[in-house]
Amino acid sequence: MSRKLIYLDNAKTTQIDPSVFAEMKKYSEKLYAAPSSTEYGHSFGLRAREAVETARETIAKKINAEPSEIVFTSGEIENDNLAIKGACFAHDLKDGKNHIITTKIERKPILDIFKMLEGMGCYKTSYAEVDRQGVLNLTEFEKSLTNSTLLVAVQHANQEIGTIQDIEKIGEICRKRGIMLYVDASQSFTKVPIDVKRMNVDLMSLSSDKINGPKGVAALYVRSGIRLQRLFEGGEGGEIRPSGIPNVPGIMGFARAVEIADEKNNEHMRKMRDYLIENLLKIPNTRLNGAKGEKRLPSNVNVSFKFIEGESLLMHLDSKGIAATTGSACFSSNLQASHVILALGLKHEDAHGSLRLTLSKFNTMAEMTRVVASAKKMVEKLRKISPFGADNAGSDVNY
Amino acid sequence: MSRKLIYLDNAKTTQIDPSVFAEMKKYSEKLYAAPSSTEYGHSFGLRAREAVETARETIAKKINAEPSEIVFTSGEIENDNLAIKGACFAHDLKDGKNHIITTKIERKPILDIFKMLEGMGCYKTSYAEVDRQGVLNLTEFEKSLTNSTLLVAVQHANQEIGTIQDIEKIGEICRKRGIMLYVDASQSFTKVPIDVKRMNVDLMSLSSDKINGPKGVAALYVRSGIRLQRLFEGGEGGEIRPSGIPNVPGIMGFARAVEIADEKNNEHMRKMRDYLIENLLKIPNTRLNGAKGEKRLPSNVNVSFKFIEGESLLMHLDSKGIAATTGSACFSSNLQASHVILALGLKHEDAHGSLRLTLSKFNTMAEMTRVVASAKKMVEKLRKISPFGADNAGSDVNY
Numbered sequence: 001m002s003r004k005l006i007y008l009d010n011a012k013t014t015q016i017d018p019s020v021f022a023e024m025k026k027y028s029e030k031l032y033a034a035p036s037s038t039e040y041g042h043s044f045g046l047r048a049r050e051a052v053e054t055a056r057e058t059i060a061k062k063i064n065a066e067p068s069e070i071v072f073t074s075g076e077i078e079n080d081n082l083a084i085k086g087a088c089f090a091h092d093l094k095d096g097k098n099h100i101i102t103t104k105i106e107r108k109p110i111l112d113i114f115k116m117l118e119g120m121g122c123y124k125t126s127y128a129e130v131d132r133q134g135v136l137n138l139t140e141f142e143k144s145l146t147n148s149t150l151l152v153a154v155q156h157a158n159q160e161i162g163t164i165q166d167i168e169k170i171g172e173i174c175r176k177r178g179i180m181l182y183v184d185a186s187q188s189f190t191k192v193p194i195d196v197k198r199m200n201v202d203l204m205s206l207s208s209d210k211i212n213g214p215k216g217v218a219a220l221y222v223r224s225g226i227r228l229q230r231l232f233e234g235g236e237g238g239e240i241r242p243s244g245i246p247n248v249p250g251i252m253g254f255a256r257a258v259e260i261a262d263e264k265n266n267e268h269m270r271k272m273r274d275y276l277i278e279n280l281l282k283i284p285n286t287r288l289n290g291a292k293g294e295k296r297l298p299s300n301v302n303v304s305f306k307f308i309e310g311e312s313l314l315m316h317l318d319s320k321g322i323a324a325t326t327g328s329a330c331f332s333s334n335l336q337a338s339h340v341i342l343a344l345g346l347k348h349e350d351a352h353g354s355l356r357l358t359l360s361k362f363n364t365m366a367e368m369t370r371v372v373a374s375a376k377k378m379v380e381k382l383r384k385i386s387p388f389g390a391d392n393a394g395s396d397v398n399y
Numbered sequence: 400m401s402r403k404l405i406y407l408d409n410a411k412t413t414q415i416d417p418s419v420f421a422e423m424k425k426y427s428e429k430l431y432a433a434p435s436s437t438e439y440g441h442s443f444g445l446r447a448r449e450a451v452e453t454a455r456e457t458i459a460k461k462i463n464a465e466p467s468e469i470v471f472t473s474g475e476i477e478n479d480n481l482a483i484k485g486a487c488f489a490h491d492l493k494d495g496k497n498h499i500i501t502t503k504i505e506r507k508p509i510l511d512i513f514k515m516l517e518g519m520g521c522y523k524t525s526y527a528e529v530d531r532q533g534v535l536n537l538t539e540f541e542k543s544l545t546n547s548t549l550l551v552a553v554q555h556a557n558q559e560i561g562t563i564q565d566i567e568k569i570g571e572i573c574r575k576r577g578i579m580l581y582v583d584a585s586q587s588f589t590k591v592p593i594d595v596k597r598m599n600v601d602l603m604s605l606s607s608d609k610i611n612g613p614k615g616v617a618a619l620y621v622r623s624g625i626r627l628q629r630l631f632e633g634g635e636g637g638e639i640r641p642s643g644i645p646n647v648p649g650i651m652g653f654a655r656a657v658e659i660a661d662e663k664n665n666e667h668m669r670k671m672r673d674y675l676i677e678n679l680l681k682i683p684n685t686r687l688n689g690a691k692g693e694k695r696l697p698s699n700v701n702v703s704f705k706f707i708e709g710e711s712l713l714m715h716l717d718s719k720g721i722a723a724t725t726g727s728a729c730f731s732s733n734l735q736a737s738h739v740i741l742a743l744g745l746k747h748e749d750a751h752g753s754l755r756l757t758l759s760k761f762n763t764m765a766e767m768t769r770v771v772a773s774a775k776k777m778v779e780k781l782r783k784i785s786p787f788g789a790d791n792a793g794s795d796v797n798y
Contacts, residue, residue, distance in 0.1 A: 012432075013433045025420065034408075042408065076643050081630070081633070085632075109643065116632045215648060216473065234479060234480070235476075250615045318441045318442050325441075
């Protein structure tokens, strides 16, 4: 590409930060040994172990956890599986607790895990509703909890529309009933303050590749006392997640990414987000998906353009060097419209015309100006050739 | 450390090759998008996907497999679990095939998986014996196969003593009886020629971090037609190993490591190995553990010094900047002597006095000279203060 790419798919994955990569280099080329236990092994391995322990402290501190409560894994999907299946399988169903709840707008892997557990025949599942902005209805949610509820899985922030849930209230409701709470914080980590103690969280998924850290590594917070059944055998000394040779460069890079993720970056993203929302909404027949202000991730913009097929819009943006995504069915591998957009009570056409732009600290205001100009032009052009007709493009009904 | 480290723990993990790291840099800082499917997504993601496909081809070609038979995972332990548990759980036990066999000298994670399956009550397990050099007795092995045998798990080369098994013969025996064969090739990959078609292998574990590739990534060869039950839910289109955001930099680095692993490196390691073996055996009361010549990994040396506690020897070597390991009980996290050394029919004291030196292409002959001199000096010194008495040190009985 001759033109500089404008990358707005940061909710999927991010560019690595150079200082993160420098840390990985150190542990790949110099301190490359596998960590030894504290009690034996050559001193080279002991130094690798000490390094991993400092990484554990850095990540624990960011969410007010204890270092011993941080388990390193290979990514978000492993976190989801280890947390939900691990907690269910470690629990003896004889006490009658076999009911698990999640929301209708969770990431697909979590919904898949619920479906799999449902299919086993010994678990009952429920899917909590959200309002028009994607916020969980807490009164309804609390009513759905029963004496047989074992686990609740609620995301901190949504992957498509950026809506932030009130985890503190959800945690309070769950804890007082003795229900385990798994929070997928893969989108919110370092972007929204997290305090697992105050929030009464039992299990939490923390991503590295979403915060300019390395791919192939993640962390699962497992509150002291929570029992999980391992997905992998082969560890020493009862590890929850045996790794054999731990991914030390990945772990050290992840910790570095956490260290440098600061409020200044979030403020920068918030400004770009608000600029995009304000200016994209000036295009007629455009609606914002998700909440405004404090209830929205600093990094997320999601709008629907009426009379537009998102796939076409994306292709045109792509040709201008702008990488984004859509909730359109044609864009998904299973040819289904975004389950998140539909769960808000919106129509298939809203999903089809949706555009998700997700930011990182590396984006600039200059890029945002170009994105708004391109989007405006493309939407106008596409509406002119839309089968729904250009005539409709003027009416603002339902938008 | 002021002195340059002599790293001889390469069977555990290796230093990354600079050209591997350069490849990771490219896919971390420039082509950092998550791979899209071939049919949708922005072109940035499509380029990441194309890259992963070339990596798959490189790795497949090295073992004469098809690219579609390569599954990327997070490491060896995941490979072991996905292959063995995945194959067992995907199989309907109603046909009476519930017998699984491995060897007494496999890596501990594999033995742990067998123990776990045994504990489920529906699988029968056997552990094949090896001879004094660690070679599987094929006649006995074949006799132990029954009509109910479902799966055989045999390593290609041993992690401690470097003995190479005749996988081609084992594969022939298994295939003609319709028994699945899982081969842990984590130690042998790129060091010993592998042809999965000729060898009749169904599942094979391939390591990256053992061949100067990145940590946190590995590949599992899954022969077309072999069904595995997933350990993780959440994939698209029936993936065996959903990864969400694939570790593209890791995958690309791994492929690069495979590309540059050549016979010249193996020849270099073989020379150092033979120098070490020849000269360490000149120390009185020293025995070689494992086979000589073609039946031994180019990178492995394992000797036992009588009247010596390996832990003390290691500490002394460590103080001289030499990183090695031992099969001594005091060195292991579970305080048990090496199960490999004991399976050879040797005594606990042989395990206690054992020293494993494992090589990579980065080691030099100059280092080997220093290692031999240091080992000789240390062994003499330790024998003088040994509780067994210096008097015994002269006798060569049993050695």
